[in-house]
Amino acid sequence: MRTLGIIGAGRLGRVLAALAVAAGYRVVVARSGDPAPIARAIAAIGAEAVTVSDLMAVSDAVVLALPLGRYRTLPAEKMRGTLVIDAMNYWWGADGDRPDLDDPRTSTSELVQRHLAGARVVKGLGHMGYHDMEDEARPAGAPGRKAIAIAGDAAADLDAVSRLIDDLGFDPVIAGPLASGIMLEPGADAFGADVGAEELREILAGFDTSRRGLVVARARRAASS
Known part of the structure; x- marks a missing residue:
């Protein structure tokens, strides 16, 4: 992986772009529409x-x-075969009242994968705050290094994203298949976690008995009955 594309030029997108540039990646950033309004700010962090x-x-x-809430605007055909890292989350304030994005029977990344049917979504x-990512990237093996969890269905894609996360300055932790991404969404204990790999694994292991985990389990039981 040499060139990383980031769709979204908000705070998270810019923090990720800066971390990737610092790690030696070529980084390109896109927004919906004309890129000219963000060109100067993106160039200032070494991206395009x-x-x-x-x-x-x-x-x-x-x-x-x-x-x-804008995931259906993504060009599914153009993204066919692409490794896609889904860093999106449902926020009522940004997305409006969207019960389809807040259904505990499925993870939001599974919705994204259905739309991007030919892509490989991880x-x-x-799940980590962008301000924590901005401040706490550390070299591999550094004391106090924090962890970022990922979920996906293909081992090769998880390996590729794990290498990227390591390069960005964090320890990668695999949560499980793509459906396990629900453990990284708002409402779950891992969401907002700014912890090391061992503690993050413990949080993920306790999901089933957590408040959010019980809600998810109850909804899925009802759907299957």
Whole structure:
């Protein structure tokens, strides 16, 4: 992975871009529409502002850092075969009242995967606060290094995203298949966690008995009965 594309030029997208540039990646950033309004700010962190089409043409992997409610605007056909890292989360304030994005029977990354049917979606880079990522990146093996969890269905894709996370300055932790991404969403104990790998694994292991885990289990039992 040499070129990282980031769709979304908000705070999270810019923090990820800066971390990736510092790690030696070529980084291209796109927003919906003309990239000109963000070109200067993106250039200041060493990345390049481009259109979504141009981003797809050059990126080895793409991070989704835009409001989740806009996931259906993503060009599914152009993203076919692409490794996609879903850092999006449902926020009522940004997305409006969207029961389809707040259904405990499925993870939001599974919704994204259904839309991007030909892409390879991995949930990640969205459960730690962007301010923590900005401040706490550390070299591998450094004391106090924090961890970021990921979820996906293909071992090779999890390996690739794990290497990226390590390069960005964090210890990767695999939560499980893509459906396990629900453990990294708002409402789950791992969401907002700013902890090391061992503690993050403990949080994930306790999901089933957590408040959010019980809600998810109850909803899924009801759906299958």
